[in-house]
Amino acid sequence: MLHPAPAKTLTHQLADRFAERIRDRLLAPGTRLPSVRQCAAQQGVSPSTVVAAYDQLLAHGLVEARRNRGFFVRDLAQNAAPALAASARTATDSIATGDIAEARRQSAPISAATLMRGMFSGDRDGKPQPGMGVLPPDWLDNDFMASALRRASAGAGLRDATVRYGDPQGDAELRRVLSARLARQGIEAAPSQIVTTVGATQALDIVSRTLLKPGDTVMVEEPGWSVEFARLAALGMRMLPVPRGPQGPDLDVMARHCEARAGTRDAPRLFVSVSVLHNPTGYCLGPASAHRLLQLAQQHDFHIVEDDTYHHLAAEHATRLAQLDGLARTVYVSGFAKILAPAWRVGFLAAPPALVEPLLDTKLLATLTTPTLLERALAQVIDQGQLRRHAERVRTRLDTARSRSVKLALQHGCTFAAEPAGLFGWVDTGVDTDQLALRLLDDGYLLAPGALFHATRQPSTLMRINFACTQDVAFWRAFARSRDELAAPIRA
Numbered sequence: 001m002l003h004p005a006p007a008k009t010l011t012h013q014l015a016d017r018f019a020e021r022i023r024d025r026l027l028a029p030g031t032r033l034p035s036v037r038q039c040a041a042q043q044g045v046s047p048s049t050v051v052a053a054y055d056q057l058l059a060h061g062l063v064e065a066r067r068n069r070g071f072f073v074r075d076l077a078q079n080a081a082p083a084l085a086a087s088a089r090t091a092t093d094s095i096a097t098g099d100i101a102e103a104r105r106q107s108a109p110i111s112a113a114t115l116m117r118g119m120f121s122g123d124r125d126g127k128p129q130p131g132m133g134v135l136p137p138d139w140l141d142n143d144f145m146a147s148a149l150r151r152a153s154a155g156a157g158l159r160d161a162t163v164r165y166g167d168p169q170g171d172a173e174l175r176r177v178l179s180a181r182l183a184r185q186g187i188e189a190a191p192s193q194i195v196t197t198v199g200a201t202q203a204l205d206i207v208s209r210t211l212l213k214p215g216d217t218v219m220v221e222e223p224g225w226s227v228e229f230a231r232l233a234a235l236g237m238r239m240l241p242v243p244r245g246p247q248g249p250d251l252d253v254m255a256r257h258c259e260a261r262a263g264t265r266d267a268p269r270l271f272v273s274v275s276v277l278h279n280p281t282g283y284c285l286g287p288a289s290a291h292r293l294l295q296l297a298q299q300h301d302f303h304i305v306e307d308d309t310y311h312h313l314a315a316e317h318a319t320r321l322a323q324l325d326g327l328a329r330t331v332y333v334s335g336f337a338k339i340l341a342p343a344w345r346v347g348f349l350a351a352p353p354a355l356v357e358p359l360l361d362t363k364l365l366a367t368l369t370t371p372t373l374l375e376r377a378l379a380q381v382i383d384q385g386q387l388r389r390h391a392e393r394v395r396t397r398l399d400t401a402r403s404r405s406v407k408l409a410l411q412h413g414c415t416f417a418a419e420p421a422g423l424f425g426w427v428d429t430g431v432d433t434d435q436l437a438l439r440l441l442d443d444g445y446l447l448a449p450g451a452l453f454h455a456t457r458q459p460s461t462l463m464r465i466n467f468a469c470t471q472d473v474a475f476w477r478a479f480a481r482s483r484d485e486l487a488a489p490i491r492a
Helices: 010-023 036-043 047-059 084-097 112-120 144-153 157-162 172-184 199-211 226-234 251-260 287-300 321-325 353-367 372-383 386-411 433-441 473-491
Strands: 063-066 070-073 194-198 217-222 238-245 270-273 303-307 330-335 346-350 424-428 462-466
Touching: 010 047, 036 047, 047 063, 047 070, 144 157, 144 372, 144 386, 157 372, 172 194, 172 346, 172 372, 194 199, 194 353, 199 226, 199 270, 199 303, 199 330, 199 346, 199 353, 217 226, 226 238, 238 251, 251 287, 270 287, 287 303, 287 321, 303 321, 321 330, 346 372, 372 386, 386 424, 386 473, 433 462, 433 473
Parallel strands: 217 238, 217 270, 270 303, 303 330
Antiparallel strands: 063 070, 194 346, 330 346, 424 462
């Protein structure tokens, strides 16, 4: 709801709110704005205030009016100046028909890129954001990272890490420490098999660019990580969804994908998997499924990239493919952004020996090297046990947050489509979460609607919540109000 303020009229407040969302791409090009009547009811203002605000957006070239259809977000990449008089006439005609009052919003606004932008924009009005994929900054705050950085910079350390490029494969000490850490998980990877990267996201990108070419077929888990779908699509890959269940991917579906395309150009080349604390369901891979999956990979000659981004939030004994196949067909990927230092952007991959040089070549073409000083500081934090103790504290805090968030979700009429675990909950709301996400933007909350987690977008009543960011009863009250408003026409 908007409220009168001496510094700004309601019209300016409403226009500014939409303008900010459009510029931040929270409302994507082609998105239909709420009808005048809808918007007036949602914001508690008169229709004339909404018309005036939309006229301001028209004047600034942020939206366009389509006769008898309503107002739509313009593509800001196309900077053609609008003919203001024509736009105004079209707007007047649209409003006069009354058709816009009945029109529903089109084009889902919450995309993978939107979530990423939201992650970097900070809290909206100081509110925790339920759709975010990261822990709140205060959960990650610590003193030992700064101390490690000072030690790494001491003496000639700063100069040595500044005046020359580092080892393209990554700091030798960090790779040694990572090798020892992986061994404790049962994953045998020599330092020579490890390549550091600019976060786990770049590691995934390096694997894709090395093993695939545009038009190749990749099997992906569904539901799955929306950013990975967007990244693979941008690289020109063809995705084959494989349903993800509590024990792992649906191996019968995977086998049919492989058998139907065996011996052809369309045979799958790669399978992308989050084995442990899968995003968004929280599922963990079972041993029997892992063994059969590796057999399929051997039989049909495809590689697996295992994304273990949530390693620090999971039990050490969880089943991992890289552990079972000894990095024969699996490339293991992980990082530290989810637990320690997002801005440091330190990730890594561990690969079969034959793939290390090709993967390193791809890294060199993308970034040359990675920041030596940060890698040396991180090596100290791991080697001295500070990361382990920090992760234990975070897991304890997350357990408490999860318990509270689950209780609030159930109290407000939600059900869980998967047993709550890890950082995320996979929640059934009973209404279209694309539409729900649009409404909750008005209350300052960014959701992760279920449609995002499908390789081919489709309507969904599910949403992913971040347990660390959904402990506030104010969010759940806003959620229930918007959910009930959407459900009312259905019940009628």
